[in-house]
Amino acid sequence: MVESTPFDQTLIIIPTYNEIDNIERMITTLFELYPAVHLLIIEDGSPDGTADVVKRLQKDKHSSSLHIIERKGKLGLGTAYITGFRWALERSYNFVFEMDCDFSHDPAQVKDLLSAAQTNDLVIGSRYIDGIRIINWPFRRLLLSYLASIYTRFVTGIPVQDTTGGFKCFSRKALQSLNFDNVISNGYIFQLELNYKVWLAGFSVKEVPIIFYERRDGQSKMGGGIIFEAFFNVLKLRFKQIVGTL
Numbered sequence: 718m719v720e721s722t723p724f725d726q727t728l729i730i731i732p733t734y735n736e737i738d739n740i741e742r743m744i745t746t747l748f749e750l751y752p753a754v755h756l757l758i759i760e761d762g763s764p765d766g767t768a769d770v771v772k773r774l775q776k777d778k779h780s781s782s783l784h785i786i787e788r789k790g791k792l793g794l795g796t797a798y799i800t801g802f803r804w805a806l807e808r809s810y811n812f813v814f815e816m817d818c819d820f821s822h823d824p825a826q827v828k829d830l831l832s833a834a835q836t837n838d839l840v841i842g843s844r845y846i847d848g849i850r851i852i853n854w855p856f857r858r859l860l861l862s863y864l865a866s867i868y869t870r871f872v873t874g875i876p877v878q879d880t881t882g883g884f885k886c887f888s889r890k891a892l893q894s895l896n897f898d899n900v901i902s903n904g905y906i907f908q909l910e911l912n913y914k915v916w917l918a919g920f921s922v923k924e925v926p927i928i929f930y931e932r933r934d935g936q937s938k939m940g941g942g943i944i945f946e947a948f949f950n951v952l953k954l955r956f957k958q959i960v961g962t963l
Contacts, residue, residue: 731758731818734763744779754782812831814830826842840886841884843879866880884927
């Protein structure tokens with residue numbers, strides 16, 4: 718499967734902020750598994766030296782396949798991915814991944830999503846099909862995430878079990894269908910917004926079961942403002958779809 722999968726047409730976008738504990742190991746692991754893949758790090762001005770590690774690896778080993786965009790300050794998950802998507806579409810990549818740096822997404826499962834992307838326009842690494850597949854989350858956080866998934870499905874009608882998962886692969890044509898200037902979310906509900914818009918546009922969406930691991934190093938970026946944004950933006954997305962302004 719790995720040999721016939723087009724890793725040379727694939728870009729993995731990884732946003733980072735204070736990921737000094739994870740960044741080198743993540744980059745090294747991905748290139749060991751998939752030597753032909755390209756990585757784009759969207760670095761939001763980490764004070765811990767994350768960008769310096771990336772630039773050292775660029776210089777020493779991966780000058781043609783490791784890329785970095787440095788931004789001034791912590792500007793949010795959604796804007797990081799939009800920056801990466803625009804960069805990818807200016808080049809010849811046919812498959813574009815979202816992936817976290819903290820090893821909550823298993824690099825070994827990139828091949829599973831990319832394989833499914835050969836016949837689907839959006840492939841979502843799902844924590845909630847074939848059972849709940851989350852390791853080491855406290856019960857409160859697991860319950861919050863699961864209930865959020867039920868809520869977003871109820872409001873939007875999207876037939877996806879894991880509506881806010883951040884491990885996914887887009888086809889080029891799915892990304893080209895999106896108006897990035899019209900995206901209203903920047904936190905974790907950004908994931909639902911893109912899923913919803915791709916699905917409404919008639920593209921094929923498939924969930925692939927993954928195992929999701931709580932981060933082992935560094936600090937989570939989840940906060941109360943993100944939860945507040947998520948609750949109200951789901952309603953806003955549905956309203957905009959009803960009135961035809963989505």
